Amino acid sequence: LHTIPYDIISDWMNQIVKDHPDLVTRVEYGKTYEKRTISLLKIGLNTEAKKKAIWMDCGIHAREWIAPAFCQYFVNQILQSYKTDAKMQEMMKNVDFYVTPVLNIDGYIYTWKDNTTRLWRKNRSLGPSPDCYGTDLNRNFDANWGTVGVSFNCSSNIFCGTNATSEPEAQAVTYFVGTRKDDFLCFLTIHSYGQLLLLPYGHPNYTASNYEELMKVGQDAAEAIKKVHGQNYRVGTSPDVLYPNSGSSRDWARMQGIPFSYTFELRDNGTFGFQLPEDQIQPACEEAYSGALHIITYAHNQIYSGAVAVTAVTLWTLLLAAGVTLM
Amino acid sequence: MGPKSVVVLAAFLTAAIGPRAGSEVNEGRASALEDAAERAMAARQLNPHHYEARRAAQVVPLYLNTRHGSPFRLFGLQTVHAATVEDVGDSGRRYQLEMSVQEIITETTEKCSAEVFFPGEGKQPSPPQVKVSPLTELLRVDAKAEEEALYQRYRTKDPPLSAQYLPDSHGRLDPDMKPFWHLCIVASSFVMLSESTEGTLYNMAQVASITQLPTENEQLKFDGLVLLHDMVSQEIPRWKLLFTWSPAGGVTVLQMEQQPRCPHC
Numbered sequence: 001l002h003t004i005p006y007d008i009i010s011d012w013m014n015q016i017v018k019d020h021p022d023l024v025t026r027v028e029y030g031k032t033y034e035k036r037t038i039s040l041l042k043i044g045l046n047t048e049a050k051k052k053a054i055w056m057d058c059g060i061h062a063r064e065w066i067a068p069a070f071c072q073y074f075v076n077q078i079l080q081s082y083k084t085d086a087k088m089q090e091m092m093k094n095v096d097f098y099v100t101p102v103l104n105i106d107g108y109i110y111t112w113k114d115n116t117t118r119l120w121r122k123n124r125s126l127g128p129s130p131d132c133y134g135t136d137l138n139r140n141f142d143a144n145w146g147t148v149g150v151s152f153n154c155s156s157n158i159f160c161g162t163n164a165t166s167e168p169e170a171q172a173v174t175y176f177v178g179t180r181k182d183d184f185l186c187f188l189t190i191h192s193y194g195q196l197l198l199l200p201y202g203h204p205n206y207t208a209s210n211y212e213e214l215m216k217v218g219q220d221a222a223e224a225i226k227k228v229h230g231q232n233y234r235v236g237t238s239p240d241v242l243y244p245n246s247g248s249s250r251d252w253a254r255m256q257g258i259p260f261s262y263t264f265e266l267r268d269n270g271t272f273g274f275q276l277p278e279d280q281i282q283p284a285c286e287e288a289y290s291g292a293l294h295i296i297t298y299a300h301n302q303i304y305s306g307a308v309a310v311t312a313v314t315l316w317t318l319l320l321a322a323g324v325t326l327m
Numbered sequence: 328m329g330p331k332s333v334v335v336l337a338a339f340l341t342a343a344i345g346p347r348a349g350s351e352v353n354e355g356r357a358s359a360l361e362d363a364a365e366r367a368m369a370a371r372q373l374n375p376h377h378y379e380a381r382r383a384a385q386v387v388p389l390y391l392n393t394r395h396g397s398p399f400r401l402f403g404l405q406t407v408h409a410a411t412v413e414d415v416g417d418s419g420r421r422y423q424l425e426m427s428v429q430e431i432i433t434e435t436t437e438k439c440s441a442e443v444f445f446p447g448e449g450k451q452p453s454p455p456q457v458k459v460s461p462l463t464e465l466l467r468v469d470a471k472a473e474e475e476a477l478y479q480r481y482r483t484k485d486p487p488l489s490a491q492y493l494p495d496s497h498g499r500l501d502p503d504m505k506p507f508w509h510l511c512i513v514a515s516s517f518v519m520l521s522e523s524t525e526g527t528l529y530n531m532a533q534v535a536s537i538t539q540l541p542t543e544n545e546q547l548k549f550d551g552l553v554l555l556h557d558m559v560s561q562e563i564p565r566w567k568l569l570f571t572w573s574p575a576g577g578v579t580v581l582q583m584e585q586q587p588r589c590p591h592c
Contacts, residue, residue: 002497003497111496112496115491115492115495115496116589116591116592117591117592118496118533119532119533119554119556119563119592120592121561131590132590133590133591136561155588155590156560156562157560157561157562157563158560158561194558232406234376235376236376236377239378240374240377240378241376241377241378241381242378242558243378243558243559269403269404270403270530270556270558271403271431271530272494272498273530273532273533273556274532274556275494275495275496275497275498275532275533276498277494277497277498277499277500278497278498278499280498
């Protein structure tokens, strides 16, 4: 498993569609500042029913290379698992997975330019000051925008942009997910480093209505992660375990009503930081997959485990109503 | 030693290591005991998984690196088990920590108690003060042979060492360069320790360059440019370092100078 330049990721997306035409389509849903097409893989069985959805995005921050690697791993893994695992088959029938391997494409490509650009974080939009580039996309969403954990100085690495959703990359997600928000059960946004599972909200004065549940599911996911290679992931709101912030995609998603919204901060704890060595990519992805799958399965089961019973009740109700009308 | 002296000594020891959850301090007649009691009650319990404890604990391995770090010995934070914080008048805040520190290269872990004092906002920002209980396991890690071999090899190196971007963009390190990556983390620890506050969380992101200078006073000497990462601001501060190392002398930083921000980096 390697980290891969963007062109190869794009080619890989096309290949996945070719290899799994019954399950996968590539959907273009926006443009970056430098006019590159942002696309995702929609993965699931084509049924006539209106399906619930799982969102995953990677690479909102350009330098966090393990994140796009994880999105690729995730896609490969669920498709592999689908062949033999009954639970995955059930989930593919009931939900669609929407996976964006690289959201901040301009930034990601920039980090591949040369040795000096490797640690770029933001997108590549020209700011309000001359020669000042980049907005922190994870401070640009319309969720308590511009309040805490941000800078209004364009040269800062946490510059939140000129306005909420000023950035085309943030607009793309906002429009795509926003017009389908009732469909989404789960919104996972993948970052590095720090080994954390962060829940909404980034603003210390706001608590999610399902905070207790988010903590419980998060802690169970962290336990699942630990079982894989013994790594500890801390769980909590951003202000509790890391720092306050505003305008994150996770907070925005939760505010849309998407109940299970988490930020994953993958390996490591700071020794290699953003430049995770090749021999750690596979184990980092394996453990993160375990954690993500736990959350996704839980979210799926909230809706679909009792489905058979619900359908039966509905059917009887209809029959009885029809019977009464006839009489 | 009379019984009263033993009690006073116990109180001092308890105060030095820090109040533990559920510990009781006797309302003693000796003023030392009363002081200890006041301090214990003033100290606020922290969630060990949360940011305050984590930021304070991060400073401890930095301190250990400055005292005991070498190309073959490096310390990192493993876990925080318990933490308290208290205001020390107007002069700053003191954290008491129960934690596990790791020697990164051998992956040896040891529990310890530590105290980190962050001075308050004064005219001159000053570095935190750190005390750590003795680390027997980690300091037993024997790297003397490797250190001596490296030292002898580079003492009269021709051409002198010159390297860039450790690790590279993919996290790769030449095996020959690994000890110098470690050495730069140790040297960076002097800066990171000095710059640490309750509002920072430092790691070294990358060595931009390291150049060996002529050996001086039996110390290997280096000029380095290191890129740090502060998790809280998400910035990459750049520091120029002039430092020396020998197995006997450890690492000494002669000069440290922050470089201007790189706008395209």
